[in-house]
Ligand SMILES: Nc1ncnc2c1ncn2[C@@H]1O[C@H](COP(=O)(O)O)[C@@H](O)[C@H]1OP(=O)(O)O
Ligand SMILES: [Mg+2]
Ligand SMILES: [Mg+2]
């Protein structure tokens with residue numbers, strides 16, 4: 001698994017939002033989305049030509065144009081030193097589906113909430129997310145005099161997680177949810193939770209980071225809108241850390257290459273199984289039916 005410490009190679013930090021398309025209500029695509037996707041797909045395809053790589057942006061698969069200094073071909077030594085779980089040792093390259101969200105939280109990116117922006121690379125085998133990275137290109141880490149910008153959080157099933165400091169969940173129920181894609185169903189699901197606080201932030205990656213770092217304990221999004229590339233990497237890392245990510249009904253999504261892209265029945269994630277069950281049981285059946293039958 002690669003770790004991207006060089007933020008230039010993922011989302012050029014000085015890249016201006018030179019052109020952005022509004023693809024639907026609060027659904028943006030910027031030059032950063034397209035550039036980052038080309039860079040990631042070209043880098044992965046150079047190293048692993050038989051991978052099945054699926055990126056969010058349809059118009060950013062022309063990887064032949066990517067210059068060689070944008071290719072990331074180095075690997076993280078800590079991750080390479082991990083013992084590969086026995087059940088993954090015989091997986092063939094062509095059996096792996098990689099889901100790439102080159103820039104998650106684009107709406108927040110266009111509004112300057114840069115901390116919410118992440119790059120998501122999720123790896124699935126037999127339809128299950130087994131590994132992933134959440135790269136946070138604008139994260140500022142101050143160590144003494146040094147300021148390091150950007151960090152990469154990773155997880156591998158049955159091997160571990162890294163790139164962040166794990167923390168205990170908050171003492172009271174704190175929920176994280178959408179900042180830019182709310183609607184009456186989303187709000188109805190939040191109301192029934194009896195949360196002490198609701199945090200409204202952008203991006204599926206950033207919300208799962210909040211779970212990993214003890215800022216929130218449950219992530220609730222009772223709406224369609226998220227896609228497989230939004231949840232594959234976050235689900236892999238969260239489950240490697242002992243958490244659980246499903247739809248609002250409590251069912252796991254499938255990540256095979258032929259699966260439909262939309263996560264039609266929303267997202268429900270929690271730092272552990274108990275909180276996940278609590279949240280699934282709190283959602284009224286009518287709300288679950290409304291989402292499932294939409
Ligand atoms: N209605 C929607 N239209 C387009 N993308 C959506 C929608 N809802 C959610 N998403 C994607 O899911 C992510 C998490 O949603 P939210 O921030 O609203 O909780 C968004 O950052 C966006 O990913 P992206 O920015 O990669 O297009
Ligand atoms: Mg998008
Ligand atoms: Mg996204």
Ligand SMILES: [Mg+2]
Pocket residue numbers: 033056101102103104105106
């Ligand atoms: Mg995106």
